[in-house]
Amino acid sequence: MKILFFGDIFGRPGREALKKVLPELRSEFSPDLVLANAENAAHGQGLTEKSIGELKEAGIDFMTSGDHAFTLSESSDVLENEKLSVLRPLNWPGEAPGEGHKIIQVGARRLMLVNLMGRVFIRQDFDDPFPKISQLLDDYSLKGKEQGSEAVDAIIVDFHAEATSEKAALAWYLDGKVSCVLGTHTHVATADERILPAGTAFISDLGMVGPKDSVLGVNKEMIIKRFLTQRALKMEVAQGPVIINGVFVETDDSTGLAKKIERISKVVDLE
Numbered sequence: 399m400k401i402l403f404f405g406d407i408f409g410r411p412g413r414e415a416l417k418k419v420l421p422e423l424r425s426e427f428s429p430d431l432v433l434a435n436a437e438n439a440a441h442g443q444g445l446t447e448k449s450i451g452e453l454k455e456a457g458i459d460f461m462t463s464g465d466h467a468f469t470l471s472e473s474s475d476v477l478e479n480e481k482l483s484v485l486r487p488l489n490w491p492g493e494a495p496g497e498g499h500k501i502i503q504v505g506a507r508r509l510m511l512v513n514l515m516g517r518v519f520i521r522q523d524f525d526d527p528f529p530k531i532s533q534l535l536d537d538y539s540l541k542g543k544e545q546g547s548e549a550v551d552a553i554i555v556d557f558h559a560e561a562t563s564e565k566a567a568l569a570w571y572l573d574g575k576v577s578c579v580l581g582t583h584t585h586v587a588t589a590d591e592r593i594l595p596a597g598t599a600f601i602s603d604l605g606m607v608g609p610k611d612s613v614l615g616v617n618k619e620m621i622i623k624r625f626l627t628q629r630a631l632k633m634e635v636a637q638g639p640v641i642i643n644g645v646f647v648e649t650d651d652s653t654g655l656a657k658k659i660e661r662i663s664k665v666v667d668l669e
Contacts, residue, residue, distance in 0.1 A: 399507060399552050399651065402427055402662075404434035404458075404644035406585055408608025408615035408635065409442040413449060415640035415666040416607050417456040423662070424457065427646050430504050433511065434644070435556055435582040435604070436484060437463035442608075442615055442635045444470035450482045459483065460502055462513040464558030464583055465522060468494075487515035487558065488534065489525040499534060507551040507651070510538055512576075514568070516559020516583070528571060531555070535575055540654030552577040552649045559583055562602045569600035577649045578656055580604055585614040587643040587663060597655030605643025610665055612636030640666045 402423060407413060420432070436458070440449040443466050453461065460483045467473060467486040477486050477496030488498025499512045512534065514527040539547045553576040559565050560583060569579040574596025581588070587605025594600055608615035613622075617634040624631050641663065648658040 399431070399504060399509065399649045400427060400429045401552075401554065401647045401649070402429040402432045402644060403554070403556075403580055403604065403647065404607050404642065405587065405604030406435045406438045406582055406606045406608070407453065408438045408585070408606050409440070411609050411635065411637065411640045411668065412607040412615070413439060413452050413456070414668055415642055416453070416458070418668070419642055419664060419666050420457045429646070431502065431509060432457055432459050433554065434458050434461050434607070435464065435558065436461035437466040437558070438606075438608070438615065440470060442633065445473045445476045445484060446470060447472060447476055447479070447482065450476055450484055454483065460500065460511055461485070462511070462556040462558070462582070463487070464513075464515060465520060467496075485511065485513040487513050487524065489515055489527045489530040491523065491525050501550065504551075509552040509554060510550045512553065512555045514555060514557045516557060516561060516564045518559065518561035518564045520560055527557070527568065531568075531572065540575070540577070541652070550654070551651060552654050554647075555579045557581050562588070565602050566600070569594060569598060573598045574655070577654055578647050578659065580645065587661065589661070591645060591659045591661050593656050593659060597653065599647055599656035599659040601645060601659065601661070604645060605641070605663070607642050607644070608640060609636035610639045610641040640668060642666060
């Protein structure tokens, strides 16, 4: 199975850039499924029906989120609307609206997408992602490793976390049990993509789809002023050329394990 997965889509510039470049990337990689983290899609922070609808129309099949999943007032409605195809983290505590994993039908094959949230350097007190994913994998597994659980053709984990050590640890913990562990959240693409010994593809962070000349997508002058004054100034989405970060992953249909992971980095001018 061939999958494109894009890093955090940041505001209108990210949405417009992805809309512009996705046809070209589809032609280049011929993906069976296109995925993205969309928790920053609306104004750089949060989910709205309008922003998610734009991404669906642009060709994103399914989306994940993270710590900003419930930032906006309409977020719960977005996450509960199955037609919008957005997950919230599986380990969000309590009775949170929406779902943390989803079985997606891709032709005759089935892929399970999982959204997890890290805890290191994160303000909220999320449930431990390690036992949470273990419990899920008691019920689902890759083909050939069922042992009483339901078999799927691929398992993709978006681990939305701050610390690279936590992301790497989870990838090693899941090596051979899932197709790939893809880190999101920092908006900075890492250069450590690899396939681990037991067949799980991993990268610490996919990066973002957002303004290139910015501080993580935000107007750089505004962020510099925040550091200089230590005041909670309102953040603004930056403008200008957009960097598109993500990965192309190919899995083996006979095992569900990864055959290839390739980093994507392109700059798009919206003018």
